[in-house]
Amino acid sequence: GDSVTQMEGPVTLSEEAFLTINCTYTATGYPSLFWYVQYPGEGLQLLLKATKADDKGSNKGFEATYRKETTSFHLEKGSVQVSDSAVYFCALSVGAGTALIFGKGTTLSVSS
């Protein structure tokens, strides 16, 4: 079945470090791909998305490129801040009658 695999956390970085959170997927058809972020005590909010191969989603300095050949959608940021500390979820959507399918989440902790 359709699934998302993302790297286990926690990821601990110093401020201004480079961030990569890996995400790979298995899906039938042509899924849309998403990154959601969950700040402490809050619900999930969309960070970025890509709906077709080679699309790059970007927001708040974060980027991810939809790579069909490697079935990946890795999240990157060039210089993290303490305020980026949160749980990040990779997710996919394949079509009517199915849910958003989430990875298990990666906790990012950034220290100053």
Next chain:
Amino acid sequence: EAQVTQNPRYLITVTGKKLTVTCSQNMNHEYMSWYRQDPGLGLRQIYYSMNVEVTDKGDVPEGYKVSRKEKRNFPLILESPSPNQTSLYFCASSFSQVNTEAFFGQGTRLTVV
């Protein structure tokens, strides 16, 4: 302000005592769903609804009920809660089921003792 509102935010209850978690959205979205979030398991869908009076099971529907009598409301009902339903619950809505952003409520932390 566009939002999904869940109530209550926190709830402690006893085994077997029926409870309802409410969810309301003000964006005229057709698609609504409930998820539970558990450590190490991520988010799993409980039920979803594609429109008024149309509901269907997600991945983990056992022990839950839902209803969709109005477009804006999608309550989650636990008829006889058990300790294994202790979890963090999220309601979400979106304009359609695919390719569109899902908006999440702030979550309901439920403890069943």
